[in-house]
Amino acid sequence: MTKPIIYLQRPFRAEWIEKIQQLAPEYTITTDLPTDLSQVEITVGWEKQNELALLNAEKLKWVQAISAGVNQLPLTQFAQNGILLSNGSGIHSESISEHVIGSLLAYYRGLIPAIIDQTTKKWAPNTIHYDQLAGKKMLIVGTGHIGQKLAQLSHGLAVQVYGINTTGHPVEGFNETYAIKNLAKIVPEMNIVVDILPSTEATYHLFNSSIFQAMKSTAVFVNVGRGDTVHTKELITALNADEFAYALLDVFETEPLPATDPLWQTKNVLLTPHISGLTVDFEHKFMNIFLANLKSYLKDHTLNQNQIDLQRGY
Known part of the structure; x- marks a missing residue:
């Protein structure tokens, strides 16, 4: 047999x-x-x-x-x-969480322009934007394994951590949690918005112009979830209009990201080639x-x- x-x-x-x-x-x-x-x-x-x-x-x-x-x-x-x-x-919760923290520190501590300046031997400390991560309000959209690990690491850096999940049920490690239907009401209060959502009918293009327009002008948006949870054209429009300050993107609606994609030329964005989950x-x-x-x-x-x-x- x-x-x-x-x-x-x-x-x-x-x-x-x-x-x-x-x-x-x-x-x-x-x-x-x-x-x-x-x-x-x-x-x-x-x-x-x-x-x-x-x-x-x-x-x-x-x-x-x-x-x-x-x-x-x-x-x-x-x-x-x-x-x-x-x-x-x-499996990837630690790797993705460290990627998010590393990307945020690179932005807030001015490491991204410093790396660019290094290639041309440019010494320009007075032109580099800097801020601190400590004290910032972070909204983690998706409170599963990855979201919980990110919350844990972020608390260690004195970040105030809030969460979004389907029903708003409480999750250990979050100051407060909210239902996903309230996303647009919560983002105006946040300095950092992290998308860790799966790709479903309910999450498709959830992050669109209405959410980006509601964000603080100084806010940072991070996507390590799925590319199609973000309306890319509306994200680009929002970045070019300075509706929020910066985007850290590791996932995209089309992968590999085509050389002709306008994201490559969009200001105030760091693109990484879907590497946050490398473990x-x-x-x-x-x-x-x-x-x-x-x-x-x-x-x-x-x-x-x-x-x-x-x-x-x-």
């Missing part, structure tokens, strides 16, 4: 494959594209080119996404086929999630970490 397959759609170190095999001896573990995709029951990662064949495989029961975002996956078909989905949420010892952190889920799946076909609600998309 043919063994069902656990298909790892990216390479992992041998030690992890051995641990998977120890937990699931009745399965074939492979990092190579299976000849017969109909035998795949569990897949780690999701490749678009194999999507149709996997969705038609009656044995496919669980997809463990590697990333935190799952908007690019066929959630409707997963729901129709009764396929479980879990993600890598929490030291990624495999160890990821496998902590996957192996815990594999144990519960093999026991009773449930997942105990990071299961996605396929209707909500997160």
